[in-house]
Amino acid sequence: xxxxxxxxxxxxxxxxxxxxxxxxxxxxxxxxxxxxxxxxxxxxxxxxxxxxxxxxxxxxxxxxxxxxxxxxxxxxxxxxxxxxxxxxxxxxxxxxxxxxxxxxxxxxxxxxxxxxxxxxxxxxxxxxxxxxxxxxxxxxxxxxxxxxxxxxxxxxxxxxxxxxxxxxxxxxxxxxxxxxxxxxxxxxxxxxxxxxxxxxxxxxxxxxxxxxxxxxxxxxxxxxxxxxxxxxxxxxxxxxxxxxxxxxxxxxxxxxxxxxxxxxxxxxxxxxxxxxxxxxxxxxxxxxxxxxxxxxxxxxxxxxxxxxxxxxxxxxxxxxxxxxxxxx
Amino acid sequence: xxxxxxxxxxxxxxxxxxxxxxxxxxxxxxxxxxxxxxxxxxxxxxxxxxxxxxxxxxxxxxxxxxxxxxxxxxxxxxxxxxxxxxxxxxxxxxxxxxxxxxxxxxxxxxxxxxxxxxxxxxxxxxxxxxxxxxxxxxxxxxxxxxxxxxxxxxxxxxxxxxxxxxxxxxxxxxxxxxxxxxxxxxxxxxxxxxxxxxxxxxxxxxxxxxxxxxxxxxxxxxxxxxxxxxxxxxxxxxxxxxxxxxxxxxxxxxxxxxxxxxxxxxxxxxxxxxxxxxxxxxxxxxxxxxxxxxxxxxxxxxxxxxxxxxxxxxxxxxxxxxx
Numbered sequence: 001x002x003x004x005x006x007x008x009x010x011x012x013x014x015x016x017x018x019x020x021x022x023x024x025x026x027x028x029x030x031x032x033x034x035x036x037x038x039x040x041x042x043x044x045x046x047x048x049x050x051x052x053x054x055x056x057x058x059x060x061x062x063x064x065x066x067x068x069x070x071x072x073x074x075x076x077x078x079x080x081x082x083x084x085x086x087x088x089x090x091x092x093x094x095x096x097x098x099x100x101x102x103x104x105x106x107x108x109x110x111x112x113x114x115x116x117x118x119x120x121x122x123x124x125x126x127x128x129x130x131x132x133x134x135x136x137x138x139x140x141x142x143x144x145x146x147x148x149x150x151x152x153x154x155x156x157x158x159x160x161x162x163x164x165x166x167x168x169x170x171x172x173x174x175x176x177x178x179x180x181x182x183x184x185x186x187x188x189x190x191x192x193x194x195x196x197x198x199x200x201x202x203x204x205x206x207x208x209x210x211x212x213x214x215x216x217x218x219x220x221x222x223x224x225x226x227x228x229x230x231x232x233x234x235x236x237x238x239x240x241x242x243x244x245x246x247x248x249x250x251x252x253x254x255x256x257x258x259x260x261x262x263x264x265x266x267x268x269x270x271x272x273x274x275x276x277x278x279x280x281x282x283x284x285x286x287x288x289x290x291x292x293x294x295x296x297x298x299x300x301x302x303x304x305x306x307x308x309x310x311x312x313x314x315x316x317x318x319x320x321x322x323x324x325x326x327x328x
Numbered sequence: 329x330x331x332x333x334x335x336x337x338x339x340x341x342x343x344x345x346x347x348x349x350x351x352x353x354x355x356x357x358x359x360x361x362x363x364x365x366x367x368x369x370x371x372x373x374x375x376x377x378x379x380x381x382x383x384x385x386x387x388x389x390x391x392x393x394x395x396x397x398x399x400x401x402x403x404x405x406x407x408x409x410x411x412x413x414x415x416x417x418x419x420x421x422x423x424x425x426x427x428x429x430x431x432x433x434x435x436x437x438x439x440x441x442x443x444x445x446x447x448x449x450x451x452x453x454x455x456x457x458x459x460x461x462x463x464x465x466x467x468x469x470x471x472x473x474x475x476x477x478x479x480x481x482x483x484x485x486x487x488x489x490x491x492x493x494x495x496x497x498x499x500x501x502x503x504x505x506x507x508x509x510x511x512x513x514x515x516x517x518x519x520x521x522x523x524x525x526x527x528x529x530x531x532x533x534x535x536x537x538x539x540x541x542x543x544x545x546x547x548x549x550x551x552x553x554x555x556x557x558x559x560x561x562x563x564x565x566x567x568x569x570x571x572x573x574x575x576x577x578x579x580x581x582x583x584x585x586x587x588x589x590x591x592x593x594x595x596x597x598x599x600x601x602x603x604x605x606x607x608x609x610x611x612x613x614x615x616x617x618x619x620x621x622x623x624x625x626x627x628x629x630x631x632x633x634x635x636x637x638x639x640x641x642x643x644x645x646x647x648x649x650x651x
Binding site: 120 | 449462
């Protein structure tokens with residue numbers, strides 16, 4: 001008798017868990033994050049402390065901002081692979097032009113390439129209908145060319161990261177990373193945009209069904225143009241935080257973080273085909289990837305094995321996620 | 329007429345390539361067989377990367393891990409041949425080609441089994457293969473058999489054919505054509521080739537007409553892996569060693585595929601267009617060098633050309649869809 005009751009209850013419970021997970025996709029991600037942190041604590045007892053958390057947050061923030069660019073563009077079925085170049089450009093300009101104390105001038109100057117590349121992406125994707133992957137890779141290549149040319153100036157004049165930027169990137173105030181001053185407003189803005197603003201709704205509409213959106217009067221190219229310029233500006237912010245954190249501008253400053261940023265958005269539950277997902281999951285995804293990197297470093301594996309595990313875990317999490325949140 | 333219409337894109341590319349050769353000759357009057365030979369050699373790894381991308385894109389997917397697979401197969405080849413005798417080279421080549429096939433099959437199986445979009449799976453596998461390459465060899469090194477290196481150097485003298493003609497047929501070009509043809513021609517003539525095009529244009533329609541969609545997708549990725557391993561071998565052959573860091577083949581392969589008239593939505597295009605596109609892009613690069621443009625500025629010009637080309641291509645595609 002109890003046997004029958006148990007058998008009847010167990011699938012019900014399973015279905016209820018599934019429903020909670022698919023309604024609130026952040027919950028399984030937070031569970032995964034907790035598991036990773038427990039694993040880290042077991043491997044290296046005492047590592048999870050206040051300083052470690054502050055450090056993790058510091059490194060997760062620029063990644064989360066870059067992943068914000070991916071989340072927003074992915075909502076429309078796009079992607080922005082030029083963010084690495086945009087961020088590196090920002091870092092280069094700020095650390096060479098900010099020397100004479102003209103920080104405002106340096107900031108103004110460094111946002112120009114970000115907006116230009118964003119405009120080019122937006123025109124290519126929105127007006128000419130080039131595939132976003134190709135368009136952003138192409139503008140990224142052009143940006144890298146400019147970086148290589150500019151690098152000679154950098155070598156000739158030397159670089160210095162302006163103190164306020166370094167303070168934001170690396171500083172702690174009472175144990176809390178200063179970069180939160182940048183990140184909290186940025187994250188709040190993205191979340192507000194995606195949930196409350198008309199523009200955010202347009203992104204979902206365009207990504208979910210472009211034809212329906214057009215027929216409802218959405219002017220596609222305007223939405224896309226604004227989106228990619230916004231993405232460029234976000235990448236600019238990420239670049240500033242990065243250079244404050246790393247303090248040594250190089251061509252490969254941000255580039256290796258671009259694909260992890262895409263992975264963070266994907267792990268966070270944003271569909272690469274558009275119309276589904278959001279920034280909350282992405283933030284957790286970025287933290288998960290940062291903790292995962294620490295975990296793999298603590299395991300003292302060779303670099304190659306670390307990269308392999310990183311790729312496999314990203315794939316496994318995404319696959320599991322798709323199964324959990326699938327409409328059953 | 330319909331053939332010309334169907335091949336219009338390829339014909340256009342050929343005209344563009346010819347115009348570029350004329351232009352090269354004007355700015356560099358002594359550009360001749362030697363220049364062409366080094367152009368082909370420089371284009372080889374790109375050509376194989378593009379061939380790999382083409383197969384996957386026609387099948388309606390995309391493979392971001394091609395450059396990593398090339399790095400992995402290249403270091404494997406260089407490590408296998410390091411210190412081994414000359415005849416062992418042939419075993420190494422066979423092993424590496426098989427490895428490429430397996431790597432591609434793994435990509436394909438994961439795409440099918442995980443139900444995760446292709447672009448995400450191959451993005452993850454990019455890290456996996458790159459990591460594996462670093463495990464095989466953490467710094468550039470290894471060796472290649474001499475006869476293998478000879479395969480892409482110089483020209484092939486054919487008795488009875490005047491040297492003025494054979495000078496223009498570098499061994500690298502023969503290798504490229506033979507390797508691609510051996511895989512591609514039987515493929516397009518077979519039911520399998522048709523299935524690849526079918527799942528690319530509409531996997532649902534293909535499924536309803538009895539095509540094994542999952543199986544065909546795995547095979548398409550395997551062929552891409554095979555082409556990528558040829559690219560890896562060519563890298564080892566031309567440098568005499570293997571480097572674990574993937575080269576700049578991702579953007580180049582996608583750009584050449586688009587420039588070559590293969591629709592990223594799948595089901596359209598062939599292999600000839602993308603291969604000609606590779607030569608167009610490489611020739612533009614060497615022209616810029618001849619014009620004494622700063623190599624760093626070259627990257628800017630090259631990127632701008634690629635962006636303009638894909639924009640025009642997209643514009644043309646849009647026009648033809650509307651009319």
